[in-house]
Each structure stands twice: as structure tokens, then as C-alpha cells.
Amino acid sequence: MTSASPGRLVVLTGADGRLGSRLAFRVAAAGGQQRLLVGGRGAAPRLPDGTPLPETEIVAVPSGAGSRMLAGAFDGAYAVFLAPGREHPGRLGRHRAVIDAAVLAGVRHVVYVSSVGAAPDAVASVARDDWLTEEYLRGTDLAWTMLRTAMFHRTLTFAVYDESHGSGAGAVLRAPAGDGRVACVSHDDVADVATAVLLDEDPSRHAGRIYHLTGPEALRLDEVAAALSTAAGRTIRYVPQTLDQARALFYRSTAAEVEDWITQCQAIAEGALAEVSPDVSQLAGRRARSLEAWLDDYPTEWAHLRLPSVG
Structure with a gap:
């Protein structure tokens, strides 16, 4: 230490x-x-x-x-x-x-x-x-x-929308990020x-x-969705958006918040956030925490992805 x-x-x-x-x-x-x-x-x-x-x-x-x-x-x-x-x-x-x-x-x-x-x-x-x-x-x-x-692990969990109305199906990670990769970090x-x-x-x-x-790996958002699915015990799909679809989804947010999220997703799509750096391991003295490890270590950080308990 x-x-x-x-x-x-x-x-x-x-x-x-x-x-x-x-x-x-x-x-x-x-x-x-x-x-x-x-x-x-x-x-x-x-x-x-x-x-x-x-x-x-x-x-x-x-x-x-x-x-x-x-x-x-x-x-x-x-x-x-x-x-x-x-x-x-x-x-x-x-x-x-x-x-x-x-x-x-x-x-x-x-x-x-x-x-x-x-x-x-x-x-x-x-x-x-x-x-x-x-x-x-x-x-x-x-x-x-x-x-x-890089983008934080936790940020990606708030791009998931429950479109099932509590039925257990229809959880979707929506972002205008194409098939780009992101080396998200904790x-x-x-x-x-x-x-x-x-x-x-x-x-x-x-x-x-x-x-x-950065984190130790660069993930596509369908891989992010798969990791979130495993942790939350429900299916979460990644659905790429167009820029217009993304702006419509964030109609309640401020213009600056929308611009921040959308342009970060564009950066993912263009490969600007895909490089994995060794700096965390060299300075912290341990391997950077992967998304999967973060999900396992901090369940309260993504508890909103779980289905509400019944009864």
C-alpha cells in the first residue's frame, strides 16, 4: 500500500x-x-x-x-x-x-x-x-x-433500459457506438x-x-451487454442506435449531457477508446479491474439492472 x-x-x-x-x-x-x-x-x-x-x-x-x-x-x-x-x-x-x-x-x-x-x-x-x-x-x-x-464501467450500466415493464424480458443497452470497442475502467x-x-x-x-x-481489455458493447446479463441474471441485448435515435431517447436530459454521451459513443464507434494501457497496473501495482471483476465486486453499483423482487 x-x-x-x-x-x-x-x-x-x-x-x-x-x-x-x-x-x-x-x-x-x-x-x-x-x-x-x-x-x-x-x-x-x-x-x-x-x-x-x-x-x-x-x-x-x-x-x-x-x-x-x-x-x-x-x-x-x-x-x-x-x-x-x-x-x-x-x-x-x-x-x-x-x-x-x-x-x-x-x-x-x-x-x-x-x-x-x-x-x-x-x-x-x-x-x-x-x-x-x-x-x-x-x-x-x-x-x-x-x-x-477511459469511460467508467458504471457509466455503461446507465445505458440499459428496461422495456419489459417488469416482465423479465426486453432489457436493452442502447448506444450509438456501432461495433466499436471501449477499454472501460473502474x-x-x-x-x-x-x-x-x-x-x-x-x-x-x-x-x-x-x-x-483504462481497463485490461477493450470490449464491444454486445460483450458489455453479455457481461451485464450474466451478472444481473437476465438477458440484456445491445442495440446500436443512430444519432437521431439517441437524441430522442435523452429528451429529458440537458443539451450538454446529451452531447457528452453521444460524442463519447461516437468516439467508441471510431476506435478512439479501444487502446488498452498498462499504466494502471504499473502505478497501482496490480492488474486493472475488468468489467466482469467490477460487476462481481460492486453489486450495489449496478443493482438497478436487476428485476425488482416480487412478494
């Missing part, structure tokens, strides 16, 4: 989120000093008995906090973990405010969670946004590390890598590095 270097405070943004909370538990287990930034309504992670994590400060930061307010929350920190913002207008502004605050507070290192395929001409809209954030970070004097992640693997980077006794080892965090 990673051990923390003494006297080095790290700040975790998004600590009330799925990724940030996992990272907070790992930093605490390693004996690290950390300050957790949570949203105005967010709950900071706690131990099972309800007590706070050791060596941990909690700071509530309102949505839209500017760089000067954030700089106060970063005071005395060596490194900042920049969790990705939700895909909506203002996401880039939030990222830049965090980076500006890190500069103002004298932080030395920022670890940013980016996207596999980040580029100015990336197919996925989130990957284009992440490229702009990366470029903004590169334009500062801060040391930086980019953790470019939140835990990304949290393990982030822990290793943030708490390394020689932080310069990771300065200026870009890591690609």
Missing part, C-alpha cells in the same frame, strides 16, 4: 463525488494529510462508524466559487487533485478557477483527471474540453500530471493511481507526465 510522505498536505476537489470520496479513503489509509473540498450540499466521506477520516479537514465550497475563495482553501497545500466538473456550461471556467487558485496559493503540483483521447479535434466533447484545461494548466508554472481516463483503479501520484515520496517522478487509465 502507498505510504504518505510526512508534512505534505494535499487538497482534493470533488471529495463528495464518486471518485473523490474513494481517493479520500485511500489517502487517509496511507496516513496522508488532506483537505477535502465538498459542494454546498455535499457530504464528506466518513468512516463506517460515522467518524471523520483521520488527518482530514473539510471545507464546504459553494458552487461557482472564484479563484480567490478557492485560494484560501488551498492555503498550505503541496498538491491539488482536480476532479473533472460535470458536463455543463461553465465547466471550463471552474477548472480554470481551480488552477488560478493553485497558483495564487503557492501550490506546487496539480493532478488533473482528464480523458483518454484529449485533443483539440477529439470526437468526444468532454475530451475537447479536457484538452483546453490541460493547455491552460500547461501554461502555468505549476507542476502537473494528467490522468487521462473508479477504484483511477483512485489508486491518483493516490500513488499524490503521495509518492518523489513527486517530481510524475511531473509533466500523462497517464492513460
Whole structure:
């Protein structure tokens, strides 16, 4: 297990989120000093008995906090973990405010969670946004590390729709991804890598590095559906969509959410998310968790795929 270097405070943004909370538990287990930034309504992670994590400060930061307010929350920190913002207008502004605050507070290192395929001409809209954030970070004097992640295992489970009305048939994974492959990754693997980077006794080892965090295999979505079927004990079929069909299915979502999902699926279809990287195993010290292993380890994460019990 990673051990923390003494006297080095790290700040975790998004600590009330799925990724940030996992990272907070790992930093605490390693004996690290950390300050957790949570949203105005967010709950900071706690131990099972309800007590706070050791060596941990909690700071509530309102949505839209500017760089000067954030700089106060970063005071005395060596490194900042920049969790990705939700895909909506203002996401880039939030990222830049965090980076500006890190500069103002004298932080030395920022670890940013980016996207596999980040580029100015990336197919996925989130990957284009992440490229702009990366470029903004590169334009500062801060040391930086980019953790470019693939699509998360859990994300794919929310593309499954129960069209059976509880009869047990008709569960369908719908996505405009064609027969492309995706090397999806678990939140835990990304949290393990982030822990290793943030708490390394020689932080310069990771300065200026870009890591690609993927699962151990690249799956077609019919293979994803088969794995979900086995885990859930019911048949789940993959049905490729056209772009118009995908937009019609997400009519209740915001335009930004629809664009994010559809363009990520287009990236899958075009092969942009198919490459398998060894970076998780090299940095976490173990093999990346496959979709099948994740399904076995975290049944509560995909419980919505099961049929409701009767009686």
C-alpha cells in the first residue's frame, strides 16, 4: 500500500463525488494529510462508524466559487487533485478557477483527471474540453500530471433500459457506438493511481507526465451487454442506435449531457477508446479491474439492472 510522505498536505476537489470520496479513503489509509473540498450540499466521506477520516479537514465550497475563495482553501497545500466538473456550461471556467487558485496559493503540483483521447479535434466533447484545461494548466508554472481516463464501467450500466415493464424480458443497452470497442475502467483503479501520484515520496517522478487509465481489455458493447446479463441474471441485448435515435431517447436530459454521451459513443464507434494501457497496473501495482471483476465486486453499483423482487 502507498505510504504518505510526512508534512505534505494535499487538497482534493470533488471529495463528495464518486471518485473523490474513494481517493479520500485511500489517502487517509496511507496516513496522508488532506483537505477535502465538498459542494454546498455535499457530504464528506466518513468512516463506517460515522467518524471523520483521520488527518482530514473539510471545507464546504459553494458552487461557482472564484479563484480567490478557492485560494484560501488551498492555503498550505503541496498538491491539488482536480476532479473533472460535470458536463455543463461553465465547466471550463471552474477548472480554470481551480488552477488560478493553485497558483495564487503557492501550490506546487496539480493532478488533473482528464480523458483518454484529449485533443483539440477529439470526437468526444468532454475530451475537447479536457484538452483546453490541460493547455491552460500547461501554461502555468505549476507542476502537473494528467490522468487521462477511459469511460467508467458504471457509466455503461446507465445505458440499459428496461422495456419489459417488469416482465423479465426486453432489457436493452442502447448506444450509438456501432461495433466499436471501449477499454472501460473502474473508479477504484483511477483512485489508486491518483493516490500513488499524490503521495509518492518523489513527486517530481510524475511531473509533466500523462497517464492513460483504462481497463485490461477493450470490449464491444454486445460483450458489455453479455457481461451485464450474466451478472444481473437476465438477458440484456445491445442495440446500436443512430444519432437521431439517441437524441430522442435523452429528451429529458440537458443539451450538454446529451452531447457528452453521444460524442463519447461516437468516439467508441471510431476506435478512439479501444487502446488498452498498462499504466494502471504499473502505478497501482496490480492488474486493472475488468468489467466482469467490477460487476462481481460492486453489486450495489449496478443493482438497478436487476428485476425488482416480487412478494
